[in-house]
Amino acid sequence: MDWTTEAIERLKALWAEGHSTAEIGRRMGISKNAVVGKAHRLNLSARPSPIRRDAMPRPAPAPRAPRPAPVPMQRLVQPTAIRQAPPPAPPPQASAAPVVRSFPSARPRIGARSCCWPIGEPGTQGFRFCGADPMAGKPYCTEHAALAYVKPRDRREDAA
Template sequence: MDWTAEAIERLKALWAEGHSTAEIGRRMGISKNAVVGKAHRLNLPARPSPIRRDAEPRPAPAPRAPRPIPAARVAPPAMLRPASMAPQPAPVVAVAPPPVVRPFPAARPRLGSRSCCWPIGEPGTAGFRFCGAEPMSGKPYCTEHAALAYVKPRDRREDAA
């Protein structure tokens, strides 16, 4: 946009009337951001916040009294302690027992490079296992599972139709 002298005067007048930047933009047929940018470059006074519309400021919150510290946690200062008084043992604090760690089921033998790695069943259940059949040359799966795993793109389009 070319800011002509008339457009700048109109912007200043609408700004002085207290219109929002969006309203000024609508009235002038320009974007709100164009209004904000030009107002900034002209050093026009800042707009009041649209969020806080009340004229009088809110009173400052009253200061709160500090929270009392339980007596069991506060030790008396050393210089106020009588010399005959021996240091008291620390109070016993109940500690939650550590969480029970359940071991994983007995480890199954790892599949060698010469067995099909196709998972069968739901992992974490007792019936979960791998196929274990003889894999195809250079593939991790047997012939049956390789046919499921390696699908040519043209085969997918034919299946979708």
């Protein structure tokens, strides 16, 4: 837009009347941003915020209880299954002898050098991980990697 002397005078008059920048733009047939830019370059007085504030100051908000510590995220066990949390353990009962749990010796050790594919339902007694030797750079053995890593099919097959 070419800012003629008449256009600048009209802008100043509408600005002094307190119209919004959008309203001034509508009346002058220009964009709101053109009004804002020219008003800024002309150093016109600052406009009050269009956000209405209450006449009475608001009371200070009540202090909040401290937030609980964040729970660390768990690694997904199986890409296609939803992991369910095991049921909570029953409350401890007073007994003289400590409870000793034994695990089968054939249970594989899970770590950086064993397949992490879950077998069974989490939270049940038969749940375990595969434990076979994984492929290089992958968390799964060859058999389970073939299930976990499926190549996306070519979308051109669906073209009409």
